[in-house]
Amino acid sequence: MPQVRNNYIDGAWRSAEHFSEGRNPSDTTEVIGRFAMATASDVHDAVAAARKALGDWKETSPQQRFDILDRAADAIARRTQELATLLAREEGKTLPEAVAEVTKAAHTFKYFAGEAVRLAGASLRSVRKGVDVDVRREAVGVVGLITPWNFPFSIPAWKSAPALAYGNCVILKPSELTNAIAWELASILHEAGVPRGVFQMVMGGGDVGSALVADPGVDAISFTGSGAVGGKIAAQAVVRGAKLQLELGGKNPLVIADDADQDKAVDAAVRGAFYSTGQRCTASSRIIVDAVVHDSFVERLVERTAKLRVGHALDATSDIGPLVSAAQLQRVSRYAEAAPYDGAHHAFGGRVLEAPANGHYFEPAIFLDGDMRQSINREEVFGPIVSVFKATDLDDAIRIANATEFGLSAGIFTGSHAKARAFMRASNSGMVMVNLPTVGSDYHVPFGGRGASAYGPKEMGLGAVEFFTQTKTAYIAD
Ligand SMILES: NC(=O)C1=CN([C@@H]2O[C@H](COP(=O)(O)OP(=O)(O)OC[C@H]3O[C@@H](n4cnc5c(N)ncnc54)[C@H](OP(=O)(O)O)[C@@H]3O)[C@@H](O)[C@H]2O)C=CC1
Numbered sequence: 001m002p003q004v005r006n007n008y009i010d011g012a013w014r015s016a017e018h019f020s021e022g023r024n025p026s027d028t029t030e031v032i033g034r035f036a037m038a039t040a041s042d043v044h045d046a047v048a049a050a051r052k053a054l055g056d057w058k059e060t061s062p063q064q065r066f067d068i069l070d071r072a073a074d075a076i077a078r079r080t081q082e083l084a085t086l087l088a089r090e091e092g093k094t095l096p097e098a099v100a101e102v103t104k105a106a107h108t109f110k111y112f113a114g115e116a117v118r119l120a121g122a123s124l125r126s127v128r129k130g131v132d133v134d135v136r137r138e139a140v141g142v143v144g145l146i147t148p149w150n151f152p153f154s155i156p157a158w159k160s161a162p163a164l165a166y167g168n169c170v171i172l173k174p175s176e177l178t179n180a181i182a183w184e185l186a187s188i189l190h191e192a193g194v195p196r197g198v199f200q201m202v203m204g205g206g207d208v209g210s211a212l213v214a215d216p217g218v219d220a221i222s223f224t225g226s227g228a229v230g231g232k233i234a235a236q237a238v239v240r241g242a243k244l245q246l247e248l249g250g251k252n253p254l255v256i257a258d259d260a261d262q263d264k265a266v267d268a269a270v271r272g273a274f275y276s277t278g279q280r281c282t283a284s285s286r287i288i289v290d291a292v293v294h295d296s297f298v299e300r301l302v303e304r305t306a307k308l309r310v311g312h313a314l315d316a317t318s319d320i321g322p323l324v325s326a327a328q329l330q331r332v333s334r335y336a337e338a339a340p341y342d343g344a345h346h347a348f349g350g351r352v353l354e355a356p357a358n359g360h361y362f363e364p365a366i367f368l369d370g371d372m373r374q375s376i377n378r379e380e381v382f383g384p385i386v387s388v389f390k391a392t393d394l395d396d397a398i399r400i401a402n403a404t405e406f407g408l409s410a411g412i413f414t415g416s417h418a419k420a421r422a423f424m425r426a427s428n429s430g431m432v433m434v435n436l437p438t439v440g441s442d443y444h445v446p447f448g449g450r451g452a453s454a455y456g457p458k459e460m461g462l463g464a465v466e467f468f469t470q471t472k473t474a475y476i477a478d
């Protein structure tokens with residue numbers, strides 16, 4: 001009998017009339033769990049409970065908030081293997097990738113536990129004689145967090161931890177594909193002693209997310225997912241004056257200069273494009289190679305990609321797990337089928353794999369003759385498909401790298417400090433990597449993009465305080 005997981009509302013586990021069922025994308029015969037589907041009325045109750053809890057929670061001591069978040073961090077760290085195994089079963093990423101994700105969530109809770117205590121304002125002299133000015137930071141209020149399936153534990157963690165640290169009440173709506181691992185976070189926070197109404201979780205599809213966005217009792221929305229849904233949320237939220245943070249997709253370029261260390265560059269390209277089955281907003285989907293080294297780079301890229309083992313997420317020999325769902329498999333394979341008609345030259349892979357049985361397996365694919373008119377280069381594929389461009393020189397490479405509406409992460413491999421600096425200056429992306437893959441980020445610095453990749457303050461580190469607090473300026477005279 002699969003485990004039944006209920007919604008978490010007002011400090012209690014609430015059942016529902018309807019349940020959804022989650023299945024393992026590595027082997028769809030395995031049921032992960034059954035999940036209570038929240039209704040609009042559940043969302044309404046959660047918002048009411050959050051509003052009731054807000055006054056007291058905002059006034060709790062920083063030490064009390066530190067202790068709760070610190071206990072949550074310790075519980076995550078203690079349970080890493082068990083949580084990572086559930087994450088790998090539910091989402092399909094390999095166990096080492098899942099361990100890395102859970103570990104990052106533990107570190108994120110530790111960091112933001114400290115932030116609860118460190119939250120600072122500013123104290124200035126007024127321009128007027130005898131007046132002082134204090135700029136204080138306060139909680140925004142009740143925040144709705146709508147999260148995707150590709151980092152289903154660390155993204156809810158990196159939104160919830162700062163929100164709670166700074167005194168907000170949280171209502172989380174996880175992706176319906178990854179309810180089980182999000183439920184574990186709710187359970188950990190419950191055990192860590194979060195007061196009733198301060199953290200809540202409602203499960204279900206887009207309609208549940210939409211009800212949360214529309215509720216006037218929700219002061220701010222933080223969303224990670226597709227541009228299409230981000231646009232719908234913006235239309236609902238901005239019009240009623242809610243604060244908004246959107247983390248959307250990417251078409252992240254990785255430039256390989258003529259003086260790059262080829263071994264390291266090929267390794268970073270493979271990791272950035274194909275690991276996590278390419279289901280990362282920071283994935284290196286466009287590799288832009290200087291013409292001088294293009295052919296040798298492509299040869300090595302194909303050779304290395306051909307050695308990747310695609311298989312069950314819990315098989316220790318797998319480099320890459322399945323795609324998350326049948327819909328995602330269909331979507332990614334459609335892009336691979338269409339690419340040659342768009343003028344891309346097929347160099348490797350791109351087949352739906354029949355083995356292992358019962359999983360959503362897709363062979364990593366490489367296309368050459370990249371051109372920004374091709375759909376695989378304009379749109380976010382969110383799968384293991386990479387397009388290789390040939391650039392005449394660094395200026396041409398930078399031009400191609402920036403020729404997209406997205407601007408999340410961009411990387412360069414080069415042995416030259418001057419080229420690295422030129423690329424860093426010219427890049428239109430919110431994150432720039434030098435001699436590193438476009439994927440991978442730290443929890444204590446801002447994470448996020450520009451252009452169509454993001455809207456509002458960035459996440460994590462110094463970014464999170466901008467979104468999850470608001471300033472109040474106090475003028476004080478004797
Ligand atoms: N930037 C990133 O990290 C991510 C980008 N994507 C991109 O999006 C594509 C589709 O993936 P998908 O999972 O469908 O992503 P979506 O953008 O559809 O979903 C993200 C979250 O938003 C919820 N949601 C859906 N519709 C609404 C709505 N109208 N109002 C409020 N919330 C809503 C989803 O719920 P539910 O899933 O339960 O319907 C989920 O929790 C991917 O192929 C990829 O290109 C996807 C995930 C992450």
Ligand SMILES: O=C(O)CCC(=O)C(=O)O
Pocket residue numbers: 104150151154279280281282283439440441
């Ligand atoms: O850097 C991370 O930990 C996750 C980034 C992310 O969300 C992504 O690449 O999709």
